[in-house]
Amino acid sequence: MLNVNICGIEFKNPLIAASGTFGFGREYKELFDISRLGGISSKGLTLNKKEGNNGLRIYETSSGILNSVGLQNPGVDGFIKDELPFMKSLDTVVIANLGGGTIEEYIKGIEKLNDTDVDMVELNISCPNVKSGGMAFGIKCADAFDIVSKVRDICKKPLMVKLSPNAEDIVKMAITCVEAGADVLSLVNTFKAMAIDIKRRKPVFDNITAGLSGPSIKPIALRMVYEVAGAVDVPVVGVGGIISSQDALEFIMAGAAAVQVGSGNFIKPDICIDIIDGIEKFMIGENIKSLGEIRGII
Amino acid sequence: MLNVNICGIEFKNPLIAASGTFGFGREYKELFDISRLGGISSKGLTLNKKEGNNGLRIYETSSGILNSVGLQNPGVDGFIKDELPFMKSLDTVVIANLGGGTIEEYIKGIEKLNDTDVDMVELNISCPNVKSGGMAFGIKCADAFDIVSKVRDICKKPLMVKLSPNAEDIVKMAITCVEAGADVLSLVNTFKAMAIDIKRRKPVFDNITAGLSGPSIKPIALRMVYEVAGAVDVPVVGVGGIISSQDALEFIMAGAAAVQVGSGNFIKPDICIDIIDGIEKFMIGENIKSLGEIRGII
Amino acid sequence: MISYHKYSVCENEIVSKGIYKLSVKGSFEGKPGQFYMLRAWGTEPILSRPISIHDKIKDKISFLYEVKGRGTVQFSSLDTGDEIELLGPLGNGFDLSGLKGKVALVAGGIGVAPMFYTAKELKGVSLDLYAGFRDDTYIIEDFRKYVDSIKFSTDTGKSGHKGFITDIFDPSVYSSVLCCGPEIMMKKVVEMCNAGDVPVYISMEKHMACGIGACLVCACKTREGNKRACKDGPVFNGKDVLFDA
């Protein structure tokens, strides 16, 4: 009843743990049965191991959190060797989230992932493009087209492209990514935001800006998902501030095929289970047999 | 100590009541001495009287509110006749916030305001441009340049242009508006966002989307103000989620000459006074003699 | 004069399932049909909640409220001595000055809340209370000493007439009708009164933000254009209101 099929891959339910908040699942497995999840998106990977950013990495705002982890990760090889076997031992869809600073890095990362049993690749195009002065790949359509089409050319896995809410025009960006070959879109990544420590008279983060996530961004993320789902023919995965079944259902009614939960995992480690159960309860109460009946219904 | 001068106009302090949340001040005057405010920006005016939107107009989100008032207002003539004399009787800077659906409407509105003793005009370019298919004037730089330069040509008042956070590139938009003749920039207006009533399976608002304001947007608004203040030479007025002196000081340290408080007025009708007092207390505690010492200090 | 202050709760008792009566000590202004914006939290949720004056005696004001969402849930958890912020009195209230002859108070559910203070203050007329409830009735016995008759209904038939209160209400015998309840019920009452040309005044519930008339989020459509429910209302002449439903 809760299952969804996204480009041929069967998810037992529409709940996916969002990249960067769930590691590779290992730690959460000690707390609950993570095989109950529809899928897990890995911590954002880069071709080579990264140590991430210096200074404070997390800061709370009203109904939100700012993070500046800076893609600390073991690199694609480390992932394949040390994390993937564990993830594949679970009964859930395994998504490798990939970032990078240059197109070559992305390409090499994809080549390595091609030869694994990863179920799907999620391309994080919010990373600063080191060659174009640090502006993220996901801001301008032309940059996004370039990277997505090159990745698509060689990627043997279903390709989910994760959009940045900082894109100049989210709908055009979505259309562009689909034209470039994206099989699925996920949105949104974090909003560029900041906080200032007025006592120290300095930005809270060494990098000055950081990424905003959590319930505070939900109304904007929902609007973007609604607009994008109406503009493209590929499945759309909704992300941004989802912490309850009500939230998840709003995204589904806005047109999302599935949803991801990020910051919510920090509120309650097994919040995804509560959300899955809540969706099921709603469906029973409203006599809905399949999510298809309400997807995009508004 | 708290005073600021913005294009020749003296504000006794940097606190301005934001457009649309404070009416024309009349109602708040019954509750506290509104002449203690640095300024008041009027309810958004249009050339002709408007009845505004149908259906629900306000909805709460996590640390935010969505509104869909739709510029209900008495029209510029009604304002000049019935509201301006009252506002001018106060000892505070009077700002007329002007919107419109066509350039002609804006121009005619400005012509009428030119002949009054309004202190400053705030141009709201977040209004949907009826001639270009409903996309707001404030999304694309070319549209904004067009309207701001035409208004600048005839406007005899200091011109503050209020930017939309939905602009494709907020920094370019700011630079464009300054090039087009803006004397001051204020930002941000509300974020395009939405909510869904899952029981009714319908958007909460008749218009589907609505404008998000309140503490939830603060980290993004602050980032935008910081980026804009660093990119233009004109004064910048910070708006978005300010509900405490800590918030206001963050905007000032990010480079804002003054700040506006919108949704905060709903939390506590005299919240602006608390903020003014809080800033003063901070300055005394930190031995700051003038706001210039900390403006843009980060 | 509208005032905005912190008070401490002096009583907050459950009077029926999901219905509470909250009292605050102090000397308050306000006439029947006026309301206060209540707040018992910091910054979240952002908006205060509009609640009608249920009763007011020399040194105490009372509110009768139904637990609906997160605001009223928080009210229901208040204990004696806890802080509550009150902004008011707000709105126009019922104009009782011109009423004479036979007057009907027609209430649906929690719409009975403002009717109590109204009944108490309405003098020199003959007064009947009509009150419709879902299942349990509440506080109607308190009206005894202020009204000539009490008629009531329940949707479930638990007590009183089984069905809608409009089933047993005949406006034709009244010189004026005051009404508060769900919009759909008020619409019906207005239609009935209009048919018999009986003046009817209704209290409209619109979502509010400022509560004082500044923000225009509480627009009520009337024949004369949008009116502010918080300032021009909440009481409107039934003949003027254009119902959404």
Next chain:
Amino acid sequence: MISYHKYSVCENEIVSKGIYKLSVKGSFEGKPGQFYMLRAWGTEPILSRPISIHDKIKDKISFLYEVKGRGTVQFSSLDTGDEIELLGPLGNGFDLSGLKGKVALVAGGIGVAPMFYTAKELKGVSLDLYAGFRDDTYIIEDFRKYVDSIKFSTDTGKSGHKGFITDIFDPSVYSSVLCCGPEIMMKKVVEMCNAGDVPVYISMEKHMACGIGACLVCACKTREGNKRACKDGPVFNGKDVLFDA
């Protein structure tokens, strides 16, 4: 095994100005230097707060905390019977197994919290407590039966040595040092221990989100790269840590 459950507070008492001791009934796991993520609110603030095990007896666990910001303010307002969520035990804790000879516990301010359970569990060694405070001292008398000596300081000179605890601490006489306190103080202690080649273990305080090792927001810089304070720590070998300050 890490567990995540709701409990009810059995005690929450003030032990000194701004310092509270909160106890929860239940059978808990955890060794000295490990911590729990505590939460006593719904969804706002989003993050739970990491607090060390202060004491643990058969059917009860205690936390000693200082009121700092909005999370700890909320903890301080908890009454007996109120709900609290606990996720833990988390982190590595102090490795007490290899310790012998003379051991020093060096605490700065609220860093004394984990030291109590440490002192209690640390057997077969000769143990001295060094504790530095700002103005008032707290709970140090509780250590009497578990340590051989207690030395303490206050910045203000209100009691004990006036100045820093590091003024009166000489690592050279110890075979190991366990330390918890402000980063600047731990840095100093590590430098002193390194100079005398004395093994030193420190408990690092990093802001945390998941608390279990998944999100990488709690990175602690070490000679072997970034480590997760919540999982690989919070206790690190003082020689490995690269201090920010």
